[in-house]
Amino acid sequence: MTEAILHIFLALLLAPLLPGVISRVKASLAGRNGKPLFQLYFDLARLLRKGAVYSHTTSWVFRAGPMLGLAAMLAALCLLPAAGGSALFSFKGDFILAAYLLAMSRFAIILAALDTGSAFEGMGASREAAFSALAEPVFLLSLLPLGMIGGSYSLSSMLLPDAWNVPPLDRPVLLLLSASLFLVLLTENSRIPVDDPNTHLELTMIHEVMVLDHSGVDLAFIEYSAALKLWFFSVVVGSLLLPPIWSSYLIVLLSVFSMAVAVGLVESIMARLRLVRVPQLLSLAFGLAALACLLCLR
Amino acid sequence: MVFLLCSLFLFAGGGLCAVLAGRGKRASIIGAVFALLASLAGLIPAVRAIAARILAQPAVFYLDLGALPIGRALFRLDALSAFFLVPIFLLAGLCAIYGVGYLARVHDSDPGRRHLGVQWLFFNLLAAGLVLMIVAADAFLFLLAWEIMSLAPFFLISLHDEELKVRTASWIYLVAAHLGALCLLALFALLAARSGGSLAFADFETAKIMAGDLGGALGGTGVMFVLAVLGFGAKAGLMPLHVWMPETYPAPPSHVAAFMAGAMVNAGVYGLFRCLEFFGPPELWWAYLLIVLGAFSALLGILLALIQNDIKRSLAYSSVENMGIVHLAAGFGLYAAVAGSHGLSILCFAAGLLHLFNHSLYKALLFLSAGSVRSRTGTAELSRLGGLQKRMPVVGCCFALGAASITALPPFNGFAGEFFLYVSLATGGSQGDFAGLIYWVGLAVLAAVGGFTLLCFTRLYGLAFLGEPRSEAARQSGPVSFLERLPQLALCLLCLAAAFAAPWLASVITSFVVPELGFSAQVFRPADIAPVQLLTSVNSVFLVFLLLLGGLVLLRSLLLRGRPVKNSPTWDCGYAVPSARMQYSGGSFSQPASHFMRALLGGQAHLPEIRDYFPAGARAYLSFPDRIKEGFFRPLFLICLGVANWCKRLQHGRVNGYILYMLLVLVALLAWKVGGHD
Amino acid sequence: MPVSLPLFSLSPWVQAILGLILILNLGLLAAERQQICIRLLALQGAAISFLPLVMEWDVAAWTLFALTLAFLFIKGIALPHMLRRAHRSLPASAPVPPYLGYTRSILAGLLGFAFALWLAVSMPTPANPLFLALFAPAFGTILTGLLLIVTRRKALTQIMGYLVMENGIFLLGIPLVRGDTYWLELTVMLDIWVGIFVMVLAVYHLNRAVHTTDVDRINSLRD
Structure with missing residues (x-):
């Protein structure tokens, strides 16, 4: 119980570090100095001190969107197991609730984007919804073999700390799953082969363009929930890959930040895919997950 | 009584x-x-x-x-x-x-x-x-x-x-209603024949025990099952x-x-479930039939829903999708029953019933809200709506709640049924052998449907109620009367109540309703999956979510107190005269998804052909005809029409001809009856 | 297994009448002009009327005579007379070829009689041997009547076909007569008489209304 709460605090505290790590990795690979590691902290602090500007068009939906999104994200975090222990709430099927809480967060942000009546934000909303609709089955399907290996369909036993001690036949399953989940991570967090967070043209953005009209506290909430989402997926993918020699917070941190480094590496060596090619990426992920399921069921 | x-x-x-x-x-x-x-x-x-x-x-x-x-x-x-x-x-x-x-x-x-x-x-x-x-x-x-x-x-x-x-x-x-009823007539005729002419349901049930001798002569219970699926499935869509x-x-x-x-679509499901009691032990292919039809309806239904321009049409297709989910659940219930895992079977049926109950509430709510939109603006087409949240706030909130419910978002009532089904399918697959794979396939379909539902309902709500009005009628619209508001608010309350009463509903259904389905008569062992505990845990997370939300609302209002909060136009990228028509439209919102799923959806782009150097006015549009309607039923009914028209020639008005028919029938009957005698 | 029909066990008078009826059937199918048809029909009616006399029913002799006279009056005189009057009241018109040519009609009539024979042979043996004996000619006559109705174009000829059919039914009913049940025959015939009366009237009025009795043209009245 206490360690679960501790893990949540850790996530709340350290999640904004992840985008910083990613951009530092990218910068150093490109031979630049890059943004400070704690840039997102500075941004959040600045945004939280500001007032707000709202469009004439918007209604309460626009104002409620960021709060709903962050609340759902935080609730999902409560379902994420801590290092070695179980999550704050752990029951059979909690991975579905987590996935739907993420969907709730997306729902709120999409509606807030549509509330502005702007074509740009509508475009971003449309693409976000379409991509995550394709990513949803991949995500859930990738978690199923984990439940089978772990013995129970609860995130706490799915993301088991002794993933390294599984029967040897299940190791390729884990490898396949971590690959497919990593692709889901990239999609869900609007990372490079799917979406470029650093682009300068509204027409090519997906996530960033959805939040064009948000300002002040609202924008801070959105940025923060995006960072938490990255943390959530990093824990999921990372726990499959790293050998839990000791089940400790250090390992969790290591796995999470190594995920951030991996994302940074991918962003450095790849270009953004054309929009119509993204489904191919996701069908690749789906194929990996399905293969893992087949291997697992044998 | x-x-x-x-x-x-x-x-x-x-x-x-x-x-x-x-x-x-x-x-x-x-x-x-x-x-x-x-x-x-x-x-x-x-x-x-x-x-x-x-x-x-x-x-x-x-x-x-x-x-x-x-x-x-x-x-x-x-x-x-x-x-x-x-x-x-x-x-x-x-x-x-x-x-x-x-x-x-x-x-x-x-x-x-x-x-x-x-x-x-x-x-x-x-x-x-x-x-x-x-x-x-x-x-x-x-x-x-x-x-x-x-x-x-x-x-x-x-x-x-x-x-x-x-x-x-x-x-x-x-x-459609009559074609369905025709199948039912045949179904009950067969059932009555099996039970020795009695029409009482109780006799149907007793007759199933000694079925087999007469059942075989009539094509077996398989024919009955297919007739039931056709007749009741037509009503359920x-x-x-x-x-x-x-x-x-x-x-x-x-x-x-x-x-x-x-309420009326439920009749189809009720009929099918009721008739399952009469058929005797289910066979595996029944389960496959229901699973395939259900998965197909769910996936194609939601895809067709998300490309419609008319709100009510879209809602209708979403009904097809939801009924697909219910039948999918029933199919897996049968599958598990055949495989002998009765606990799982009960859970699947319970998931379907819970989903059906919740669907009744939020679908009615959505239709009532959509009706208010149409009665105020004169249209239900997304391309003419927009900005209604400010003009009819109560209806807007009701529709938003309905949309969130139907998307199965926590903490609304659509979640419980789907969650239940997900858990059943996930556990069903882990029986270890290869036969469990179908459960996971079903789960993947369900997940895809979930994703597209989110797309579909953010589109409906977002384009109809948010943004700027796209037509003068939408701009002029106002709030609705009390009598129209009251039922919607009541349904909202019922939706929320059903969300938090889900554990109770689930316990009623699993222990009380589902055992009524004759074939899974075994006692339900809650040790397999404890539905009530699970949904109680889900509810506690709902509570946490609501507490967090309340905390954030408080935090935001505290932070914003005393700070400047300004109003300005929406960011327009520097364009000087933006108009409401430049907003993202329904067609453009669903375009990426419909493009990705074009293999399933079809769809034709009608592009103008430009010949001249100075082209005249041109028009380009996408159309997505319902392929089942255009590709199957239209040709089928055209053939029927052709046959019927040909048959009309039998009624030509010549008395000689009519008497010839009688003569022919007479001769044929005599030849058949008398000739067949020896 | 062919069964020999007890046709020839009947008295020679009956055989002669049945033969006459069959020949008249063919004649009706072959006749082109309506007057001839009417005469042939009258002859057939008269021939049939004599059947009670030669059938050795166990009824009083005066009843038999009365019956024969009644049948003769209705079938041989009244009905043909009505038809003749109707024929005369209609405007003269050239004979129209039937749907099925005359030669083919005869062949079809023969085929019908063959079918009737086959039916008689393959039918379960009835308790009444007389029924079996009379069945083939009776049913052949019915089929001839139907054939006339089906293939002819003029409304009047169709009525005659109807009458021929009635003759067949009459034949079919003869073996069933036991004691006083000849009333059955009588009532059937009266029924037919009324039917013909109505039909002739209808044809008459139809002709006044649409100036034709050609059934092809009457089609326009449908729907």
């Missing part, structure tokens, strides 16, 4: 009184008051039966109806019927309240043009037919009620019969038989559409 009969008589009597009261608003009030009273009276036994769980012995009673050929009408109120009665009575009452407001506007716009009394007669008959069908315990009464329930909507749909679309819709409905739904639901007044979409 007295209350149930009271309710039936109140429905019927109310309809008659409404007709006697004439064309005006008085008829409206009389009809609605009777419907409301009947609903309240009917809710008493239904809710009591469920809440007290006293119906270990189902209440069987009968009325002596000497005038009818069956002599006496058998009724039976058991757990399954009580469970299906609750949404019917709830929606009948609420839709009646809404109907008073709606029909009053119709009357005011053109006094005397339409006969409101007749409308109420058929509305009440529809409700009475539904109730009667659900408590009927013999085939004759069942089919009679089925016909009443199937015919009444025809007259309700054709209220606005000056529109060609409405007339077409009512005819399509009538044809299962995929290849769904074509009437998107045509029919947009046509009638909204309270009727809401009642049809919320």
Whole structure:
């Protein structure tokens, strides 16, 4: 119980570090100095001190969107197991609730984007919804073999700390799953082969363009929930890959930040895919997950 | 039981009184008051039966109806019927309240043009037919009620019969209803043949035990099952038989559409579940059939829903999707039952029933809200709406809640049923062998459907209610009357209540309703999956979510206090004269998804051909014809039409010809009977 | 297993009458002009009327005579007379070829008689041997009547076909007569008489209204 709460605090505290790590990795690979590691902290602090500007068009939906999104994200975090222990709430099927809480967060942000009546934000909303609709089955399907290996369909036993001690036949399953989940991570967090967070043209953005009209506290909430989402997926993918020699917070941190480094590496060596090619990426992920399921069921 | 009969008589009597009261608003009030009273009276036994769980012995009673050929009408109120009665009575009452407001506007716009009394007669008959069908315990009464329930909507749909679309819709409905009823007639004839001519449901059930000898001669129970799927599936809108739904639901007044979409579709599921009791041990291919049809309906239904421009059409396709999910659950229930895992089977059926119950509530809510939109703006097309959240805030909030519920988002009521089904499917797959794979395939389909539902309903709500109005009518619209608002608010409350009552509902369904389905008679062992505990845990996370939300609201208001909060135009990228028409449209919003899924959806781009250096006005558009309708039913019905036209030549007006037919038949009959003798 | 029909066990008078009826059937199918048809029909009616006399019913002799006279009056005189009057009241018109040519009609009539024979052979043996004996000619006559109705274009000829059919039914009913049941025959015939009366009237009025009795043209009245 206490360690679960501790893990949540850790996530709340350290999640904004992840985008910083990613951009530092990218910068150093490109031979630049890059943004400070704690840039997102500075941004959040600045945004939280500001007032707000709202469009004439918007209604309460626009104002409620960021709060709903962050609340759902935080609730999902409560379902994420801590290092070695179980999550704050752990029951059979909690991975579905987590996935739907993420969907709730997306729902709120999409509606807030549509509330502005702007074509740009509508475009971003449309693409976000379409991509995550394709990513949803991949995500859930990738978690199923984990439940089978772990013995129970609860995130706490799915993301088991002794993933390294599984029967040897299940190791390729884990490898396949971590690959497919990593692709889901990239999609869900609007990372490079799917979406470029650093682009300068509204027409090519997906996530960033959805939040064009948000300002002040609202924008801070959105940025923060995006960072938490990255943390959530990093824990999921990372726990499959790293050998839990000791089940400790250090390992969790290591796995999470190594995920951030991996994302940074991918962003450095790849270009953004054309929009119509993204489904191919996701069908690749789906194929990996399905293969893992087949291997697992044998 | 007295209350149930009271309710039936109140429905019927109310309809008659409404007709006697004439064309005006008085008829409206009389009809609605009777419907409301009947609903309240009917809710008493239904809710009591469920809440007290006293119906270990189902209440069987009968009325002596000497005038009818069956002599006496058998009724039976058991757990399954009580469970299906609750949404019917709830929606009948609420839709009646809404109907008073709606029909009053119709009357005011053109006094005397339409006969409101007749409308109420058929509305009440529809409700009475539904109730009667659900408590009927013999085939004759069942089919009679089925016909009443199937015919009444025809007259309700054709209220606005000056529109060609409405007339077409009512005819399509009538044809579909009758084709379905035809299958049911054949089904019950077969069942009656098996039970030795008896029409009572109880005899059907006893006959299944000694089935096999006679069953084989009639093509076995397989034929019956297929007939049941065809007949009941047509009513529920299962995929290849769904074509009437998107045509029919947009046509009638909204309270009727809401009642049809919320309560009448359940009739199809009820019929199928009821008949499962009669068929005897299920076979594996039945399960496969239901799973395939259900998955197909769910996936294609939601994809078709997300490309529609008309809100109600989109909602109709979403009904197809939801019914697909229910049948998917039932299919997996059968599959598990065949495989011998009865706990899982019960869970799957329970998931389907829970989903069905929740669907009744939020689908009715969405239809009522969409009806308010259309009655205020004169259109339900997304390309003409927008900005309604500010103009009709209550309706907007109701629609938003309905959209969140149907997307199965926590903490709303759509989540429980789908969660239940997900958990069942996930555990079903982990039996270790390869046969479990189908559960996971079902889960992947369900997940994809979930994703597209989010796309579909953010699109409906976002484009109709948010942003700037896209037409003058939408700009001029205003709030709706109290009578139209009240049922929507009530349904909102019911949705929220159902979300938090999910553990209780689940326990009622698993321990009480599902065992009523004859074939999974084994005792449910809660050790497999404890549905109540799971949903209680889910509820606690819901609470955490709501607490967090409250905390954030507080935090935001604290932070923003005393700070400058300004208003400005939306960011327009520096463009000087943005207009409402530049907003993202319905077609563009769904374009990426429809493009990605084009293999399933089809769709044609109609692009203008540019020949000249100075091209004239041109028009480009995308169209997504329903491929099942265009590719299967249209050719089929064209062939039928051809055959019918050819057959018309038999009626040529020449007496000689007619007598020739008789001669031929006479000769043929004699040759057959006499010649076959030796 | 062919069964020999007890046709030839009947008295020679009956055989002669049945033979005459069959020949008249073929004649009716072959006749082109309506007057001839009417005469042939009258002859057939008269021939049939004598059957009670030669059938050795166990009825009083005066009844038999009365019956024969009644049948003779209705079938041989009254009905042909009505038809003749109707024929005369209609405007003269050139004979129109039937749907099925005359030669083919005869062949079809023969085929019908063959079918009737086959039926008689393959039928379960009835208790009444007389029924079996009379069945083939009777049913052949019925088929001839139907054939006339089906293939002819003029309304009047169709009525005659109807009458021929009635003759067949009459034949079919003869073996069933036991004691006083000849009233059955009588009532059937009266029925037919009324029917013909109505039909002739209808044809007459139809002709006044649409100026034709050609059934092809009457088609325009359908729907």
